[in-house]
Every structure is written in C-alpha cells, then in structure tokens.
Amino acid sequence: MRTDEKLDQMEERPTDRARPPQMTRTRLWLFGGTLAVYAAIVVGVLATSWLVTFDWQVMFFRPYKQWPSIHAFLDYFVVLGQRGPTAVAVAAWLGWRCWRQRNLHPLLVLGASLLLLNITVGAAKLGMSRLGPHYATTVGSNEMWLGGDIFPSGHTANAVVTWGVLAYLATTPLRRRTLSVIAALGALGVGMTTVYLGTHWVSDVLLGWAAGLLVLLAMPWLEPGIIWVEDRLMGILLRLWLRLRPDSLRGPLPADALAPGLSRQRIAPDGEVLVREAIGAAPRSAARAPDGWPHHPARPHTSRSERTPVTPAGSRRPPHADRVPRTTPLSPASGRGRNTSG
Incomplete structure (x- = not known):
C-alpha cells in the first residue's frame, strides 16, 4: 500500500474522539x-x-x-x-x-x-x-x-x-x-x-x-499539556514503527513536505489531530492533488514551430492485398477487359 493511499484511509477513518471539555x-x-x-x-x-x-x-x-x-x-x-x-x-x-x-x-x-x-x-x-x-x-x-x-x-x-x-x-x-x-x-x-x-x-x-x-x-x-505530550509521543512511536517496519509505508513523502527533525500534523478545525506523519523518507514521484488524483510535476514542452519537421517515408495509405500498386504497368489483357466493360 502506498503512503498516499494509507494517509487517505487514515483521514477518512471515522473517529469517536470528542472535543475536550x-x-x-x-x-x-x-x-x-x-x-x-x-x-x-x-x-x-x-x-x-x-x-x-x-x-x-x-x-x-x-x-x-x-x-x-x-x-x-x-x-x-x-x-x-x-x-x-x-x-x-x-x-x-x-x-x-x-x-x-x-x-x-x-x-x-x-x-x-x-x-x-x-x-x-x-x-x-x-x-x-x-x-x-x-x-x-x-x-x-x-x-x-x-x-x-x-x-x-x-x-x-x-x-x-x-x-x-x-x-x-x-x-x-x-x-x-x-x-x-x-x-x-x-x-x-x-x-x-x-x-x-x-x-x-x-x-x-x-x-x-x-x-x-x-x-x-x-x-x-x-488539556493543552496533555495534547503537547500526545503529539511528541505519537511522533516517537511513528519513528520507531518505521524503523521496525520500513516496508509498512512504501511510498516516500515529498522532499519539501517536512522539516528535518520535526513531524507534520494535519489538524481539523476543532483541534483534533487526524494524521501524523513520520519524516526522513525519500521524495516520491507523484503527489496527490486536493481532489485525490495523482499530480505529476510539470515537464518542459516545445512549441510546434520549434519541433523538427519529419518527412513521412512511403505512402500514408494502408496497404491492401487485393489492390495493385500504381507503379506496376497494366497488362494488355487487363486493358482489353477494362475497354470491354466500358
């Protein structure tokens, strides 16, 4: 399971954690x-x-x-x-x-x-x-x-x-x-x-x-002190989990997603920590857009005027087995047959 898919499942997972009084x-x-x-x-x-x-x-x-x-x-x-x-x-x-x-x-x-x-x-x-x-x-x-x-x-x-x-x-x-x-x-x-x-x-x-x-x-x-301790402990537990089970998250995180030595949190408006991600992974090939589809980085494209013209070789028409090429001379029999039919 890729990292982005795993994080999406964690974000969509329903939780019964209530807002602290x-x-x-x-x-x-x-x-x-x-x-x-x-x-x-x-x-x-x-x-x-x-x-x-x-x-x-x-x-x-x-x-x-x-x-x-x-x-x-x-x-x-x-x-x-x-x-x-x-x-x-x-x-x-x-x-x-x-x-x-x-x-x-x-x-x-x-x-x-x-x-x-x-x-x-x-x-x-x-x-x-x-x-x-x-x-x-x-x-x-x-x-x-x-x-x-x-x-x-x-x-x-x-x-x-x-x-x-x-x-x-x-x-x-x-x-x-x-x-x-x-x-x-x-x-x-x-x-x-x-x-x-x-x-x-x-x-x-x-x-x-x-x-x-x-x-x-x-x-x-x-509650503020409890949440502070919880965030630190969750970061430590996730680092230990990645060291013990490095194959559990196959898709690495983007290089610029996390600061060195820190953990990233996705926090809901009510202050609930939904996802905590460990750091130290290599960049991944494609990130996810807000709509959930993979987003690939932009690539350089050349305009039509900058492209090298290519001359097509041979005929563009598809070959047919029952059709005689035009370069082949017609036989007298075939000529008489065409005149007779005309």
Missing part, C-alpha cells in the same frame, strides 16, 4: 463552589465543630455490627475505590479506545488525572495526618496531626476520579450524562462503604468527594 463559566462556578465546600469541611474538622461530633456518633453506632449480613458483599464492593484494580480496569478499556482511535489521548487523560489526584490528596493526607476510627485515641477530638493518613478518603476520591474520567471522555451528551450518574452512584457507594466498615470518618468521605470532583473540574486546564 472547555473551562466554561459554569465549570468555573462549580469549581469555586466545590473548593469552598472543601475548605469548609477542613475548617469544621480543625475547629472540632458539630462535624467531628457527628463523626464520633457514627463511629459508636458501628454500622458493620448493625447490618452484618452485607459485610461480605461490601468487602468486595469497596475494591471499586482502590487505586490499583480500578486503574488497571479503566486503563484496559481506554487502551482499547486508543487503539481504535489511533491516538493516546484517553490514556494520557487518565494518567494526568490520577497524577493530580495523588499529588493533591496525598499532600492533604500527609499535611493533616488524621487518625482513623479504629486508631482514635481521645473521644470527641478531631485526631489531627497524630500520624494518620485518612483525611481525605483516598478510596472515595479515587472512585470519583477513575470512574468520572469515563464520563469526561464520553463522546455524546447522552453518554456523558449516563456515565456521570453511574460514576456518582459508584463513588457514593464506595464512600458510604468505608464508613460502614469503620475505616473512615464521615468527614473523610465528604472531603474525598470534594477532592475528586475538584480534580475532574480542573481537567480542562490540563
């Missing part, structure tokens, strides 16, 4: 409101307000003893909030989407969101060092700065981000709304399960929901 005014208001809720929860716990009192009341209630029949099921259900299993499951699905779309954007979005989540939630955990219900020392205290790492809830925040990324990458409004509801219900269930098992305070879960939502709302700010 923009940081709209509504999203900014949601981000600011969630950030205010995040700060209010932290202040409430630090001030040992009614929120801490409610934490202790739920802990003394011991939900896992009130409903022991669902304990075994919730032990497995809480895995939906663990970073390792959920990241592997979602990465497998997004990896298939990357292969289908021929780009790395879904996996890079997942990686960027998990990186931002680990930085923000990890810093908060280590900064406030709160102990969990099973290790509480003083009844009624907020258990802050005692060497713990449960505030905010990592399970809850991870469930919000990992499953929320699927809704963030949805290609249609209906899919986005459906996946958003599913992700919200999953994160709600994981958070309440940690409270049921006694591994987190209620305030831990509330802060985990806010922390995960802040990461999702901040993702449009990371």
Whole structure:
C-alpha cells in the first residue's frame, strides 16, 4: 500500500474522539463552589465543630455490627475505590479506545488525572495526618496531626476520579450524562462503604468527594499539556514503527513536505489531530492533488514551430492485398477487359 493511499484511509477513518471539555463559566462556578465546600469541611474538622461530633456518633453506632449480613458483599464492593484494580480496569478499556482511535489521548487523560489526584490528596493526607476510627485515641477530638493518613478518603476520591474520567471522555451528551450518574452512584457507594466498615470518618468521605470532583473540574486546564505530550509521543512511536517496519509505508513523502527533525500534523478545525506523519523518507514521484488524483510535476514542452519537421517515408495509405500498386504497368489483357466493360 502506498503512503498516499494509507494517509487517505487514515483521514477518512471515522473517529469517536470528542472535543475536550472547555473551562466554561459554569465549570468555573462549580469549581469555586466545590473548593469552598472543601475548605469548609477542613475548617469544621480543625475547629472540632458539630462535624467531628457527628463523626464520633457514627463511629459508636458501628454500622458493620448493625447490618452484618452485607459485610461480605461490601468487602468486595469497596475494591471499586482502590487505586490499583480500578486503574488497571479503566486503563484496559481506554487502551482499547486508543487503539481504535489511533491516538493516546484517553490514556494520557487518565494518567494526568490520577497524577493530580495523588499529588493533591496525598499532600492533604500527609499535611493533616488524621487518625482513623479504629486508631482514635481521645473521644470527641478531631485526631489531627497524630500520624494518620485518612483525611481525605483516598478510596472515595479515587472512585470519583477513575470512574468520572469515563464520563469526561464520553463522546455524546447522552453518554456523558449516563456515565456521570453511574460514576456518582459508584463513588457514593464506595464512600458510604468505608464508613460502614469503620475505616473512615464521615468527614473523610465528604472531603474525598470534594477532592475528586475538584480534580475532574480542573481537567480542562490540563488539556493543552496533555495534547503537547500526545503529539511528541505519537511522533516517537511513528519513528520507531518505521524503523521496525520500513516496508509498512512504501511510498516516500515529498522532499519539501517536512522539516528535518520535526513531524507534520494535519489538524481539523476543532483541534483534533487526524494524521501524523513520520519524516526522513525519500521524495516520491507523484503527489496527490486536493481532489485525490495523482499530480505529476510539470515537464518542459516545445512549441510546434520549434519541433523538427519529419518527412513521412512511403505512402500514408494502408496497404491492401487485393489492390495493385500504381507503379506496376497494366497488362494488355487487363486493358482489353477494362475497354470491354466500358
């Protein structure tokens, strides 16, 4: 398959990659409101307000003893909030989407969101060092700065981000709304399960929901960096592919099509990268015109007056087997026959 035919197929290939969400005014208001809720929860716990009192009341209630029949099921259900299993499951699905779309954007979005989540939630955990219900020392205290790492809830925040990324990458409004509801219900269930098992305070879960939502709302700010990394990685992958499989692209590219050491992109109006071409190939004989037909370079032509005249040799009439040439003399018999017929 020639290079131009391969590129035409890549350009015509339908893609389900949606335009990345923009940081709209509504999203900014949601981000600011969630950030205010995040700060209010932290202040409430630090001030040992009614929120801490409610934490202790739920802990003394011991939900896992009130409903022991669902304990075994919730032990497995809480895995939906663990970073390792959920990241592997979602990465497998997004990896298939990357292969289908021929780009790395879904996996890079997942990686960027998990990186931002680990930085923000990890810093908060280590900064406030709160102990969990099973290790509480003083009844009624907020258990802050005692060497713990449960505030905010990592399970809850991870469930919000990992499953929320699927809704963030949805290609249609209906899919986005459906996946958003599913992700919200999953994160709600994981958070309440940690409270049921006694591994987190209620305030831990509330802060985990806010922390995960802040990461999702901040993702449009990371999109330019994600696209920049994607372009570089795609260029590297294509160069490696051409080195390993040099026969996969038989038709070389034009000599003046690409600059040395760079890659060329064909970008649609919505910013989607449709085709990335590797460089370093030799010139090809014919390029393609916009209408798809091969276009050959112009050749020098001479005018009719500059051409050398050529004298035709022999008769221009085609030879016939039953016709006698004029140079042959007629016989007397043939002459008498012609006179008789006349």
